[in-house]
């Protein structure tokens with residue numbers, strides 16, 4: 110029996126919220142109805158009822174920014190382990206980034222990732238190809254119904270995909286018809302900051318100075334440059350992981366369908382401040398660096414008002430041993446795909462924004478922004494990607510709960526009052542009460558109609 114009734118929960122469809130039931134038939138949602146339907150409409154011979162009273166029933170989250178490390182960096186995580194971490198966190202679809210080994214900067218490297226995911230991914234998947242100074246022709250020839258967009262590092266990050274040729278940037282921004290997702294930090298400002306911090310500390314720049322090395326000015330300058338180039342060329346720009354109050358002046362609230370320029374932030378910029386980097390021994394060191402309390406407050410407000418369109422994780426697992434050292438030697442990035450949805454719901458429960466806002470930033474907005482077909486909402490005819498979240502007595506996140514291969518989380522010790530109880534991927538209950546069901550290979554490639 111492949112038909113289910115998720116019955117009597119608080120249903121957040123993405124369009125509306127009410128006490129009701131989600132009817133799943135096979136891989137799709139057949140109906141979303143108020144209350145609990147009676148047996149005359151849905152016979153128990155054909156439909157299995159799952160009691161969801163007291164739960165939140167929402168579209169599976171779509172994480173449009175993860176680093177699953179596969180291929181080439183699989184000691185940190187791979188497509189199987191990290192997609193399972195996603196599913197354990199109510200995340201049913203992900204877009205993976207191109208800074209793997211080899212980098213996803215050719216069509217064949219991209220095809221290889223698609224095949225690997227088809228074999229082992231527990232969640233629905235898509236892969237950003239990455240721009241280099243020399244692969245514009247290859248990227249412009251790709252089938253835009255199978256990619257979310259292209260990723261451009263306008264600054265620097267792990268890997269050497271930095272695009273610093275102005276002619277390449279102009280060509281991509283002028284000619285690519287889909288979403289151009291950028292990592293924006295000014296390499297020249299970071300270099301100058303490094304020199305000045307070195308003159309003070311030598312090679313032992315402390316972890317606590319990471320946000321001065323990768324400074325707010327480095328972010329503002331690169332983001333402003335990307336926005337200006339998009340305005341000039343008409344490109345559809347999406348700035349990833351915003352970290353500063355300063356950059357927010359470049360973005361405004363509104364419906365994502367009507368925007369040419371959109372942006373993302375990540376839960377860790379809404380939870381932590383710069384002091385956490387030293388306090389956690391480098392666990393929260395990431396790029397762009399986590400800034401200060403006033404930035405955190407401004408980002409929370411922008412998530413509430415919609416100047417920030419999407420919340421995604423930048424899930425970037427590293428071995429714990431790779432996280433120790435100083436601002437120059439500790440690796441940057443942290444795992445978070447498993448806890449992003451409950452952490453965001455917690456921030457909502459603490460009064461920062463509504464539950465509807467969490468659903469919009471994590472489920473519906475990514476689907477609308479990238480034009481994902483048939484996902485992001487609980488609507489008849491849509492794929493049955495559903496997260497069922499149970500409010501619960503406060504508990505502490507521990508490293509033992511971590512599904513990611515790296516085995517640690519920056520959120521260890523944080524108290525939550527929400528648990529992801531069930532995760533449905535294309536009508537298959539892949540996660541329930543702390544257990545995976547791998548008996549069905551339910552994940553599918555995402556398709557896009559935004560272009």
Ligand SMILES: [Zn+2]
Nearest residue numbers: 174176206423
């Ligand atoms: Zn990233």
